[in-house]
Amino acid sequence: MDAPNSLVLAVIGVAMMLTGYFLYSKFLAKKVYKLNAEFKTPSHEFNDGVDYVPTNRYVLWGHHFTSVAGAAPIVGPAVAVIWGWLPAFLWVTIGTVFIAGMHDMGALWASQRNKGQSIGTLSGRYIGPRGRNLFLVVVFLLLLMVVCAFAVVISNLLVAQPGAVIPTWGALIVALLVGQAIYRFRMNLLLVTAVGVVALYALIVLGDSFPVTLPDEFLGLNPNGQWIVLLFIYAAVASLLPVWVLLQPRDYINGVQLFIGLGILYGATLIATPTVVAPAINNNLPEDAPSIVPLLFVTIACGAISGFHGTVATGTTSKQLDRETDAKFVGYFGAVGEGLLALGAIIACTAGFQTVAQWEEVYSSFSAGGVPVFVEGGGAIVNSGLGIPVSLSATILATMAVLFAATTMDTGVRLMRFVVQEIGEIAKVRINIYAGTAVAVLVAGALTFSQGADGSGGMLIWPLFGTTNQLLAALTMGIITVMLLRKRRPFLPVLIPMVFVLVMSLYAALVQIGNFFQAENWLLFTLNVIILVAGTWVLVESVVAMLATRKQDPEPEDEALTPDQKLTTG
Structure with a gap:
């Protein structure tokens, strides 16, 4: 296959995802999930001003998009293109349209119909208490992987790109001011957004001119360790604050800024039209590269389908949904935003090089790809297309990556607190928000x-993320399928992707178990076995629950729409 122009990939990919949003998401919303604008959402029913807060759908989209995106839709594609650009491109585009959007919207709908409960709690209702307990184990381990790994990724970026320090931390001040402007002073959202975005980009320019570095050693910690400590302190404080104070406005303004960053990258691609130098199918793989099947489908998780999305959707996003119909925009289009980021990462990591030899030099081993390659390749495209200096281009993309990762990290800590509290409820031990966060x-x-x-x-345990994440996605779709079966709704749009993702994730888990055994890595071997056993057990419970629905009377369509639950205001 001749080397394509990157613009072709961008146009086809964007067109597929937007078509999915305007057509397929409408089918899901009307025929499968039957979203109802009159349903009284948990954010109204349990409004406490802390976790349950009715939120403008654009602001909530910003929270969901930036929380689920993180660095994973950059890291996954940046690694996976080692097999060639075509497999990564197909999995990202098809996965976003038919799996990720459906999964995110479905998780939001499922939580709405169950008082904003998390996916772990939902598993207790729909597949039984044993399934719930094992589900919570998988969720907690996944969140632990995300929080720890993203702390390392962010610290590495802040050390490697010191120009990103000022905009990264300055964004918190901007977010706090945006929150006050929106909720306390009721200022115009468009005006607040414009001022906030201008302030963020001013911070990027300032950061590029005044890079910040930490001392080589402080209290026995090198710069990476120092940043990690600061990040954990920040995440703990952020997870305790009411969502409207920091989480919502930070995620919203970051989401807008990050979408502008994607616009810059795609705009530069439109002007520069760089050639994709990487092969469509790479037949010259390094020796340490694993088989493309099943590893492609767990290496690229976020950006195609991710179980972490269901955890966010049912953990924080569902508690802020103003109207149930907003789930289409927040959930499905949130997945489209992440798909666009993954597509941008593919373009940056395959067309951001001058020659195939240069590309092969970078991708000399399976683990060579990652955020630095995205920043380098994307920076070269932005410089070529828009004339922005290489240093500033790299700062823009590095800041984008850091802000994505940071929003995911502190949302992850908040979600871990929820899980700890749920485990406490099962054990009949009351755990308040401070103890849960600690x-x-x-x-x-x-x-x-x-x-x-x-x-x-x-x-340390990040190698387990891909398989754990995809297994969780399959299990989440299993719970959604049980709900649809109980309501006698169309279920194949959920069941078919569930089976595919489940087969790939279980296959990948077995491959990894074999690799860990051969390498005598007993920690990862043991954890992977635990995750595999727990996931398989939950799967069996889900299948039993699906079969049992055949003997049950269908749930009424208006079961949760009693008169006192309908909204009385516009």
Whole structure:
């Protein structure tokens, strides 16, 4: 296959995802989930001003998009293009349209119809208490991987790109002011957005001119360790604040800024039209590269389908949904936003090089790809297309990556607190938000620094993320399928993707178990076995629940739409 122009990939990919949003999401909303604008959402029913807060759908989209995106839709594609650009491109585009959007919208709908409960709690209602307990184990381990690994990724970026320090931390001040402007002073959202975005980009320019570095050693910690400690302190504080104070406005304004960043990258691609130098199918793989099947489907998780999305959707997003019909925009279009980021990462990591030899030099091993390659390749495209200096281009993309990762990290800590509290309820031990947050941060911090003061332990169990994440996505779709079967709704749009993702994730888990056994990595071997057994058990319980629905009377369509639950205001 001749080397394509990157513009062709961009146009086809964007067109597919937008078609999915305007056509397929409408089918899901009307025929499968039957979203109802009159349904009284949990944010209204349980409005407490802390976690349950009715939120403008554009603001909530910003929260969901930036929380689920993180660095994963950059890292996954940046690694997976080692098999060639075509498999990564197909999995991202098809996965976004038919799986990720359906999964995110479905998780939001499922939580709405169950008082904003998390996916772990939902598993208790629909597949039984044993399934719930095992589900919570999988969820907690997944969140632990995300929080620890993203702390390491962010610290590495802040050390490698010191120009991103000022905009990264300055964004918090902007977010706090945006929150006050929107909720306390009721200022115009469009005006607040414009001022906030201008302030963020001014911080990027300022950061590029005044890079910030930490001392080589402080209290026995190198710069990476110092940043990790600061990040955990920030995440703990952020997870305790009411969502409208920091989480919502930070995610919203970051989401707008990050979408503008994607616009810059795609705009530069439109002007520069760089050639994709990477092969469509790479037949010259390095020796350490694993088989493309099933590893492609777990290497690229976020950006095609991700179980972490269901955790966010049912953990924080569902508690802020103003109207049930907003689930289409927040959930499905949130997945489209992440798909666009993954597509941008594919373009940056395959067309951001001058020659195929240069590309092969970078991709000399399976683990060579990642955020730095995205920043380098994307920076070259932005410089070529828009004439923005290479240093500033790199700062823009590095800041985008850091802000994505940071929003995911502190949302992850908040979600870990929820899980800890749910486990406490099962054990009949009351755990308040402060104790739950302390447990989450202490466990994550202990793992992160378990291998030394540089925080390298944060990546210790990250190799399990791909399979765990996709297994969780399949299990989430299993719960959605049970709900649809109980309501006698169309279920094949959920069941078919569930089976595919489940087969790939179980296959990948078995491959990894074999690899860990051969390498005598007993920690990862043991954890992977635990996750596989727990996931399989939940799967069996889900299948039993699906079969049982055949003997049950269908649930009424208006079961949750009693008169006192309908909205009385516009």
